[in-house]
Amino acid sequence: MIVKNSLTKDRLLIAIFCYNFRMAHSYKVGQRVTMDRSKIFSSAPGTYVIVAALPESGGRLQYRIKSELEKHERVAEQSQLHLMLEQV
Numbered sequence: 001m002i003v004k005n006s007l008t009k010d011r012l013l014i015a016i017f018c019y020n021f022r023m024a025h026s027y028k029v030g031q032r033v034t035m036d037r038s039k040i041f042s043s044a045p046g047t048y049v050i051v052a053a054l055p056e057s058g059g060r061l062q063y064r065i066k067s068e069l070e071k072h073e074r075v076a077e078q079s080q081l082h083l084m085l086e087q088v
Contacts, residue, residue, distance in 0.1 A: 025053045025061055025078065032084035033065065035076055044069040047084050048076075 027033060032047045048065040051073055056062075061078040 025063070027053070027063060027078070027081060027083065029053065033081040034084055035065070036080045036082070043067075043074065048074075048081075 027050050029050050029052060031050045033050060034047055035043055037043050037045070044067040046067060046069060048067050050063050051066050052064040054062040054064060054075065062075055063078065063081065064073050065076050065081070066073045
């Protein structure tokens with residue numbers, strides 16, 4: 001019984017640790033970003049606007065993005081996006 005309770009406590013501590021240190025989105029809705037097009041040749045050039053932050057999928061953070069040059073929205077991984085510095 002003591003071993004079983006100890007394992008349960010360890011699992012609980014691990015679950016709490018993982019929850020507190022889960023991945024966080026870097027971009028906010030409305031921010032302008034550019035997309036790494038090295039692997040996606042059919043994407044529009046230029047800037048995109050973050051439309052929504054999507055839930056984590058397979059350990060990767062994703063966003064719904066929209067280009068002014070396209071009628072549709074796209075889903076892109078956080079690793080493909082780069083913050084566009086605003087021009088003053």
